[in-house]
Amino acid sequence: MKKVAVYCGSSKGNSPIYMEQARRLGEILVANGIDLVYGGATVGCMGAVADGVLEAGGQVIGVIPKKLADVEIAHQNLTEIHVVETMHERKALMAELADGFIALPGGSGTLEEWFEVFTWAQLDYHHKPCALLNINRYYDPIVALFDHMITEGFVKKEYKELIMLEENADALLTRMTDYQPRYIHKW
Ligand code: AMP
DSSP states (O other): OOEEEEEOOSSOOSSHHHHHHHHHHHHHHHHTTOEEEEOOBOSHHHHHHHHHHHHTTOOEEEEEETTHHHHTTBOSSOSEEEEESSHHHHHHHHHHHOSEEEEOSOOHHHHHHHHHHHHHHHTTSOOOOEEEEOGGGTTHHHHHHHHHHHHTTSSOHHHHHHEEEESSHHHHHHHHHTOOOOOOOOO
C-alpha cells in the first residue's frame, strides 16, 4: 500500500487518547512508507493525524469541499490539497487515490464515509482493505451491531470478516498489507 485514506472525527473526543492515537497513526504510516489521504481539515482528530504524518516527514494529500474549507479550516501545510465542489466529489477522489481505508473514532461523517467504501467492497466495486482502528474500543458497538444484523438475517456473516478491526495500528497495517481480496456473492 502506497496511500491510505483515513476517515476520522472533526472533533477531538472526550478522552485525550483519541487525539494522541490519531497523531500516532500518522507517525506509524510514515514509518511504513505510506502517504496519507484525508479530508484536508485542521480540526479534531483529522488535524492530529495529518500533523502526525507531516511532523514525521511524510506526505499528506487533503481533499476538502469549498464550502467546508472555512469551517473545518483547511490545513495550510499539506503536500497536496484538492478543493472540490461537493461531498460526493470528496469521497470519490479519496476512494480513488487510496489503496486502503481506515476509520478512526469519529461521528456520523466518519461512519458515512467508511460505510460507503465498505459497501463498495461488498458489491465488488473495489478490492481495497477496509479497516477500523479500534482506539479505546470505540468500535465495539459496531461489531455488536454486525452480529445483530447477521442474527436477524440482513448481513451475511462473511461480510463481517471483511472488516479489519484492531486496537493496535501496527497490527492493523500488517493485516491491510497482507489483505487478499475475495468476492462473496451477495445475490
Ligand atoms: P465527523 O465524523 O461527523 O466529525 O465528520 C468527519 C468528516 O466527515 C468531516 O470532515 C465531515 O465534513 C465529513 N463528512 C460528514 N458527512 C459527510 C458526507 N455525507 N460525505 C462526505 N463527508 C462527510
